[in-house]
Amino acid sequence: QSVLTQPPSVSAAPGQKVTISCSGNTSNIGNNFVSWYQHSPGTAPKLLIYDNNKRPSGIPDRFSGSKSGTSATLGITGLQTADEADYYCGTWDSGLSAGGVIFGGGTTLTVL
Amino acid sequence: QVQLQESGPGLVRPSETLSLTCTVSRDSISRFYWSWIRQPPGEGLEWIGYVYYTGNTRHNPSLKSRVTISVDTSKDQFSLKLNSVTAADTAVYFCARHRTPGRGFDSWGQGTLVTVSS
Numbered sequence: 282q283s284v285l286t287q288p289p290s291v292s293a294a295p296g297q298k299v300t301i302s303c304s305g306n307t308s309n310i311g312n313n314f315v316s317w318y319q320h321s322p323g324t325a326p327k328l329l330i331y332d333n334n335k336r337p338s339g340i341p342d343r344f345s346g347s348k349s350g351t352s353a354t355l356g357i358t359g360l361q362t363a364d365e366a367d368y369y370c371g372t373w374d375s376g377l378s379a380g381g382v383i384f385g386g387g388t389t390l391t392v393l
Numbered sequence: 394q395v396q397l398q399e400s401g402p403g404l405v406r407p408s409e410t411l412s413l414t415c416t417v418s419r420d421s422i423s424r425f426y427w428s429w430i431r432q433p434p435g436e437g438l439e440w441i442g443y444v445y446y447t448g449n450t451r452h453n454p455s456l457k458s459r460v461t462i463s464v465d466t467s468k469d470q471f472s473l474k475l476n477s478v479t480a481a482d483t484a485v486y487f488c489a490r491h492r493t494p495g496r497g498f499d500s501w502g503q504g505t506l507v508t509v510s511s
Contacts, residue, residue: 283437316497318438325487325504326438331497369438373495381453382428382440382495 284309285370285385292391293360301355301368301388308376309383315353317346320387321366329368330355362392395420397488397502405482405509411475415488415502422446422469426491428498429462429473431484439484443494444471451494478509 286304293299303315317330328337330346333353345356353370370385401413415427429441442452444462452460461474475482485506489498 314496318498320438325501326489326498327501328497328499331499337497337499371438371440371497380494381451382443384438384440387437 283386284374284383285372287368287370287385287388289386290389290391292393294393295360295362297360298356298358299360299390300357301370301390303353303355303370303385305351305353305372306376307351309351309372309374310348310353311351312375313373315346315348316371317344317353317355318369318371319364319366320369326369357390360392365390365392395490395500397490397500399486399488399502399505401505401507403506403508405478405507406511407479407509408477411473411478411482411507411509413473413486413488413505413507415471415473417469417471417490422464422471423466426494427464427471428489428491430487430489430498432487432504433481433484436484441473441475441486443491480509483507483509 314332318326320326329344333348334346343358347354367387369387374383396418398416405411423446426443428443442462444450444464450462464471485504487504488502490500491498
């Protein structure tokens with residue numbers, strides 16, 4: 282059971298927009314940066330968002346991130362079938378003994 | 394662009410030690426932080442721990458004292474040892490790079506499946 286809570290699945294049609302939420306507490310999201318990852322089976326996870334809302338070079342602006350209080354949100358616009366994957370949020374948790382990285386349980390995106 | 398590649402046995406017997414190595418290429422290991430992350434079958438990602446190029450480490454307290462992570466800067470490699478493994482340690486193991494702990498893993502290896510079974 283993950284400390285960070287994500288919906289197990291979301292779906293939307295091609296071209297539409299979807300959001301994925303990530304809920305935590307003051308020990309993690311509330312006081313630390315959030316990152317988001319895209320992962321398809323058999324491949325290396327890909328960093329989509331870091332520092333709550335920054336995109337690494339090469340990540341299209343269809344992907345966006347935001348944070349408010351103890352929750353964060355990943356937004357994807359102009360959905361494509363290639364976006365079908367699992368999405369994970371991650372952050373630092375100061376509540377763990379000496380601190381550590383934690384991930385959400387993951388959200389499976391289906392593009393209908 | 395930095396590349397990471399995991400290597401090690403794909404099968405480990407229960408109670409023995411799982412050993413993996415991550416080789417870093419196209420960049421020096423003597424910068425940044427280097428982590429191990431795993432994904433059990435059908436489950437999400439779990440951070441195992443990191444090593445800084447200086448040798449400083451931190452690991453997930455849920456794994457208690459079973460984890461040892463080390464770095465060899467002369468070979469641009471870092472390693473994971475997980476002792477007293479059980480079937481619950483069966484997972485795909487990834488190595489990854491981060492510039493600062495908690496601020497995003499910007500490069501990942503492809504992952505390697507390790508099965509714990511007799």
